[in-house]
Amino acid sequence: MRLRMRQLEALMAVAETGSMTRAAEDLGISQPAVSRLLSDLSTQIGFQLFQRRDGVLTPTQEARFLLPDIQRVLERLDHIGELSRNLTERKAGHLKVACLPGFATSHLPDVLSAFLEERPGVTVTIEPDRPERIMEWMLNEQYDLGITDGFEGHPAVQSETIDLRTVCIFPEGHRFADMKVVRATDLVEEKIIHTRRDSPFYRAFQEAIQSRGVAINSLVEIRQFTAACELVSRGLGVSVISELDAEGYRNRGVRFRPFEPRIPHRLAIVRPTHKDPSLVMMEFMDMFRESLARYRL
Incomplete structure (x- = not known):
């Protein structure tokens, strides 16, 4: 026996309104259509669904026993429908x-x-x-x-x-603040805070400055650009990092300038x-x- 959702909706609507006509209005269908849905449902489940008392349709005892479960099913289907709409509209997930x-x-x-x-x-x-x-x-x-x-x-x-731009970051009061661009040759004798030596970014940085005759004066090796920002803000040295990370430390003891040669992160x-x-x-x-x-x- 496979019940249809429309049959369950008709059963709930008549149980709530006590009238085939009002139930039809609520469901947006004709009164004969509601009557047919309930007649087919009654035949399928094998017992009478409603009895008329003083002109009002009231559920039989058997139907009353089903109503709470039917209500939960319909509410769950409404929830699934709403969730599906939200997923389609990218508002859920x-x-x-x-x-x-x-x-x-x-x-x-x-x-x-x-x-x-x-x-x-x-x-x-x-x-x-x-x-x-x-x-x-x-x-x-x-x-x-x-x-x-x-x-x-x-x-x-x-x-x-x-590929993101990189910049040279330095602490407040550093001589780099007077420059428009920090170049590789400006890093001579500067203490460098840099990413791990086995990282692709470090290898690109090393190649860029060594090609200009500058050796890395390594002070601290770190994994994260944000850690470099924290150390630079405390005046420990300078670093070349992603501009995106540097931006988060603007006005927090860190200043930065474009770095040349350009090294992408x-x-x-x-x-x-x-x-x-x-x-x-x-x-x-x-x-x-x-x-x-x-x-x-």
Whole structure:
């Protein structure tokens, strides 16, 4: 026995109104159509649904027993319908984003705040970690999206590389404040705070300044650009980092200038190849790309 939703709606409408005519008006169908729905339903389930008392249709005891469950079914179907509309309109869903630690506390919160403001049905999981771990999550399809750097490609991972401008950051009162551009040769004898020696960005930085006859006077080796900002703000040295991260430390004891030669920070937006992105994820990716536009090299 397969009951139809319209039959259940007709049963609830007549039970609530006590009238075939009023039920038909509420459902937007004719009174004979309501009568047929209830007649077919009564035949299917094998007992009478209503009895007339003083001109009002009242549910039989058997029908009353069914009504609470039918109400829950209809409410659940309404919920599913609303959820489906929200998914179609990108107003519902869940995003799982893995990112570099610096992004979790600097740029990403602003982007998410703007994105979620008009999407109250969307929830998000953010997991910051090192690039190697993000890559592992993408291969295992544990996250929908990854924001990383140093990505060298993998057939199971789709990627988009965005080259961001880099700048030289220095503490308040530093001589670089009088310059419009900091050049590699200006770093002679400066104490350098830099990324890990095995990172692609460090290798690009090293090659750029060594080609101009400058050796790296290494002071601190760090993993995150935000850590470099913290150390520079305390006057420990200078660093070359992404302008995006430097912007977050403006007026916080850190100043910056364009750096030459230009060294891109290659940011990668990655996702599992065999896991189709949801509509809301695609919309978030578009917003995230747009948020980087002002920092593109």
